[in-house]
Amino acid sequence: MSVLSKDSNAKMILTVKYSNNSATHIDHYYCGSVNLWRDAFTPVQQEALLGMETGESRVVIENELACYDSSKVFRIGRNKWQPERVSRAASEYQPRVGRWYPQGFVTGVGMIFKETLAPMLISAIESDEIVIDCNHPLAGHSVDASVKLEELSSKNTERGGRCAGWLEDAVADGPGMQILRAGVDPDYEDENACLRADETVDTTFYSTSRMVNHIDKQARKHLLDSTTAMVDPGMKVLDLMSSMESHLPIGLNVTGLGMNDEEMRGNPALSEYVLHDLNSNPKVPFADETFDCICCHLSIEYLLCPAQVMAELARVLRPEGKILISFSNRWFPQKVVRIWQMLHEFERMRYVVAKLANHFTGFTTTTFRNWPRPEDDPHYFEIDSSDPLYIVTAGKR
Numbered sequence: 001m002s003v004l005s006k007d008s009n010a011k012m013i014l015t016v017k018y019s020n021n022s023a024t025h026i027d028h029y030y031c032g033s034v035n036l037w038r039d040a041f042t043p044v045q046q047e048a049l050l051g052m053e054t055g056e057s058r059v060v061i062e063n064e065l066a067c068y069d070s071s072k073v074f075r076i077g078r079n080k081w082q083p084e085r086v087s088r089a090a091s092e093y094q095p096r097v098g099r100w101y102p103q104g105f106v107t108g109v110g111m112i113f114k115e116t117l118a119p120m121l122i123s124a125i126e127s128d129e130i131v132i133d134c135n136h137p138l139a140g141h142s143v144d145a146s147v148k149l150e151e152l153s154s155k156n157t158e159r160g161g162r163c164a165g166w167l168e169d170a171v172a173d174g175p176g177m178q179i180l181r182a183g184v185d186p187d188y189e190d191e192n193a194c195l196r197a198d199e200t201v202d203t204t205f206y207s208t209s210r211m212v213n214h215i216d217k218q219a220r221k222h223l224l225d226s227t228t229a230m231v232d233p234g235m236k237v238l239d240l241m242s243s244m245e246s247h248l249p250i251g252l253n254v255t256g257l258g259m260n261d262e263e264m265r266g267n268p269a270l271s272e273y274v275l276h277d278l279n280s281n282p283k284v285p286f287a288d289e290t291f292d293c294i295c296c297h298l299s300i301e302y303l304l305c306p307a308q309v310m311a312e313l314a315r316v317l318r319p320e321g322k323i324l325i326s327f328s329n330r331w332f333p334q335k336v337v338r339i340w341q342m343l344h345e346f347e348r349m350r351y352v353v354a355k356l357a358n359h360f361t362g363f364t365t366t367t368f369r370n371w372p373r374p375e376d377d378p379h380y381f382e383i384d385s386s387d388p389l390y391i392v393t394a395g396k397r
Contacts, residue, residue, distance in 0.1 A: 002053065002152075003050075003051045003052060003053055003152075004036070004049055004050060004051060004052040004053075004149060004152060005036070005050065005051075006035075006036045006037040006046075006050075007037070007154065008035070008036070008152055008153065008154065009033060009034070009035055009152075009153045009154070010031075010033075010034040010035070010149060010150075010151065010152050010153075011030075011031065011032055011033070011034070011149075011150045011151040011152075012030075012031040012034050012147050012148060012149055012150060012166075013028055013029070013030055013031070013147070013148045013150055014028070014029045014030075014031055014145060014146075014147055014166055014167065014170050015027070015028050015029075015145065015146050015147075015148070016029070016143060016144070016145045016170055016171060016175060017143070017144045017145070017146075018138060018141045018142060018143045018144070018175075018176070018179075019141075019142075020141065020179050020180070020181075021182070022180055022353075022357075022361075022363060023178075023179070023180070023353065023363035023364065023365060024363070024364045024365075025175070025176075025178060025179065025364070025365045025366075026364065026365070026366045026367070027170065027171075027175050027366075027367045027369070028366070028367060028368045028369070029166075029169070029170035029369050029370050030368075030369070030370040030371040030372070031147075031164075031166045031370075032370070032372060033164075034164070034166060035164075036049060036050065038163060038164075039163055039164040039165070039166060040163050040164065040165040040166075040167075040168070041060075041167075045060045045061070045167075048060050049147060052147075052149045053149065054149050054150070054151065054152050055148070055149065055150075056148070056149055057146055057147065057148040057149075058146060058147055059144065059145070059146045060145050060146060060147055060167070061143060061144060061145035061167070062144055063142050063143075063144060064142065064143050064144075065140070065141070065142050065143075066136065066138045066139050066140065066141055066142075066143055067139060067140075068135055068139040068140035069135055069139070072133065072134040072135045073123070073131065073132070073133045073134070073135070074109050074131070074132050074134065075129050075130075075131050076106055076108065076109060076129065076130050076131075076132060077128060077129060077130075078128050078129065078130060080106050080107050080108045080109070080130070081095050081105065081106055081130060082105065082106065082107050083101070083105040085104075085107065085114050086102065086104045086105060086114050090105065093105065093342065094190075095122050095125060095130050096122060096125075096186075096187040096188075096190070097122055097123070097124060097125050097184065097185065097186070097187045098121070098122065098123075098181070098184045098185055098186030098187055099121075099122055099186055099187065099188075099343075099347070100119045100120070100121055100122075100137070100177050100343075100344055100347050101119065101120055101122065102116065102117045102118070102119065102120075103116040103117070103118050103119070103120045103132075103134055104116045104117060105120075106120070106130075106132060109132075112134070118134070119137060119174075119177065119344070120132045120133060120134045121133040121135075121137070121181075121184075123181075123184055124184075136171075136176065137174070137175065137176025137177045137179070137346075138171060138175060138176035139176075141176065141179065143171075145167060145170075169370075174344055174345055174346030174347075175346060175367075176346070177344055177346035177347045177349075177350065178346050178347065178349035178350040178353070178365050179350070180350060180353060180354070180357075186350060186351070186354060188339055188351060188354065190338075190339060190342075192338055193337065193338055193339035194304045194305075194337045194338065194339065195337070195338045196334065196335055196336065196337055196338070197333060197334050197335075198334035198335060201277075201280070202259065202277050202279050202280070202302075202335070203259065203277055203280070205332075205334065205335060206259035206260050207259075207260070208260075209260055209262040209263055210243070210244075210260075210263070211244050211262075211263065211266065212244075213245065214243075214298045214328070214330060215298065215328050215330060215387040215389070216373055216374060216377050216379070216386050216387050217374045217376075217377060218371050218372070218373065218374055218386035218387075219328060219368070219371075219386050219387040219388070219389045220245075220247065222368040222371075222389050223247045223297065223326055223389060223391075224247050224248070224249070226324070226326070226366065226391055227247055227248050227249075227295060227324060228248075228249050230293065230322060230324055230393065231248065231249070231252060231293050232292075233251065233252065234292075235252065235253070235292035235293050236253045236255070236290065236291050236292050236293075237252050237253065237254045237255070237291060237292065237293045237294070237295065238254075238255050238257060238286070238290075238291040238293070238294045238295070238313075238316065239254050239255065239256045239257065239258075239267075239269070239270065239295055239297075240257050240278075240284075240294055240295065240296040240299070240313070241257065241258055241259075241278070241296055241297075241299035241300075241302070242256030242257055242258035242263075242264055242267065242270065242273060243258055243260065243263040243264065243267070244263040244264070244266050244267050245267060245269075246267055246269035246270065246295070246297070247295070247297050247326075248269045248295065249269075250268060250269055252269070252271075253271050254269050254270050254271050255270070255271065255272050255273065255274065255286075255291070256270040256272070256273035256274070257273070257274050257276050257278075257284070257285075258273065258275065258276075259275060259276070259277055261275060278303060278305075278309055279302070279303065279304045279305070282305045282308040282309045282312060283312055284309070284312040284313065284315070284316050286316045287316070288315055288316065289315075289316065289317065289318045289319070289321075290316045290317075290318070291316055291317055291318065291321060292317075292318055292321050292322070293317075293321060293322050293323070293324070294313050294316075294317055294321070294322075294323045294324070295323075295324045295325075295326075296323075296324070296325045296326070297325075297326045297327075298326060298327055298328060298330075298331075299327075300325055300327060300352060301327060301331050301336045301337060301340040301348075302331070302332075302335050302336060302337065303337070304337065306355040307355050307358070310355050310356050310358075310359060310360070311358070311359055313359075314359035314360065314396055314397070317396045318396075319396065320395065320396065321395070321396045322393065322394070322395050322396075323356070323360060323393065323394050323395075323396075324391060324392070324393045325352050325356075325391070325392045325393075326389065326390065326391045326392075327348065327352075327390050328387045328388055328389055328390065329345055329387065329388055330387060339351070345388065345390065346367075346390075348390065349365045349367075349390055349392055352392045353365070353392060353394075356392070356394055359396065359397055360394035360395060360396060360397060361394060361395060361396075361397050362394055362395045363392065363393070363394045364392070364393045364394070365390070365391065365392050366390075366391040366393070367388065367389065367390050367391070368386075368388065368389040369385075369388045369389075370385055370386075370388075371385065371386040372384065372385060372386060373385055373386045373387075374386070
């Protein structure tokens with residue numbers, strides 16, 4: 001079979017793009033078993049996809065504005081905020097402006113039950129009232145979507161289960177939460193935001209070498225491809241909070257800044273490295289305008305003073321320099337800060353943007369989700385999907 005038809009089974013990558021005044025957002029979602037005859041596509045979308053060849057990309061949604069419904073905005077009394085009715089653990093969640101929470105955290109609003117997990121935005125808090133916005137995070141934004149055909153095969157058997165809505169699935173859980181909204185500054189200043197399960201000095205915890213990969217092979221490929229697209233051979237690069245793998249192409253001039261000598265000594269990407277604890281001293285030990293590019297991979301969730309560190313990164317970055325920060329949903333539970341655990345995965349990108357915003361501009365957020373986990377991965381039989389990857393990039397102001 002050479003072209004996509006209604007009798008085909010296909011593997012596709014769905015890319016959804018949207019933007020606002022401060023950032024561009026790109027979400028990549030893997031669709032592992034697509035059948036045009038059975039799955040939920042509009043006639044227009046079906047027509048756009050029919051006849052595709054392997055490796056080809058086509059636009060299926062262009063400049064479509066998601067509807068915003070003002071009737072989904074509610075003003076409720078403070079006594080209606082009852083997260084503990086969802087679970088006892090949720091009782092520690094307090095409403096904060098600009099933050100996202102499950103709708104089930106409130107009571108007394110029609111068609112919202114404690115089981116309602118759809119997100120709501122706290123758009124304002126007054127003395128005795130909270131304003132909640134239950135619109136989809138993408139409501140009011142223009143969305144583009146394209147599909148790349150990765151693999152094509154004949155439909156030999158009929159797939160059971162529900163009719164798959166790939167476009168709906170791709171935007172259902174999180175996309176849009178990372179958008180900074182005009183007039184709504186997210187409040188991340190919880191007095192307990194940077195508490196950790198293990199408050200012993202980090203030098204003790206990180207003195208033990210951990211020669212392990214922190215994300216699976218598929219996610220590492222996404223990360224390497226993303227960093228490779230950002231760096232040029234002549235650049236001087238800082239690998240911040242470095243360890244045994246920099247997720248950078250070999251052959252660059254890379255300086256590692258981390259906390260474990262053995263891990264960085266075994267990192268083939270590093271030209272040199274420096275031992276330094278950013279949580280005890282947020283000052284980055286380099287001269288002004290030393291680097292062309294800074295990468296911080298899978299580690300920002302451990303910083304106690306992220307805003308101070310981001311200011312330092314701007315200082316050591318050359319004019320026109322670039323920064324890339326990546327993370328997944330895996331971490332060392334002893335050392336991750338409390339605020340990170342309380343945020344939705346997409347909302348964490350907005351948290352990163354907020355910490356960068358005073359010194360950086362031209363933000364892009366990129367995600368990779370729903371890829372199959374490689375069969376040779378040690379967790380393959382426990383977790384069937386690859387680790388999600390979230391990336392924030394920006395340029396120095």
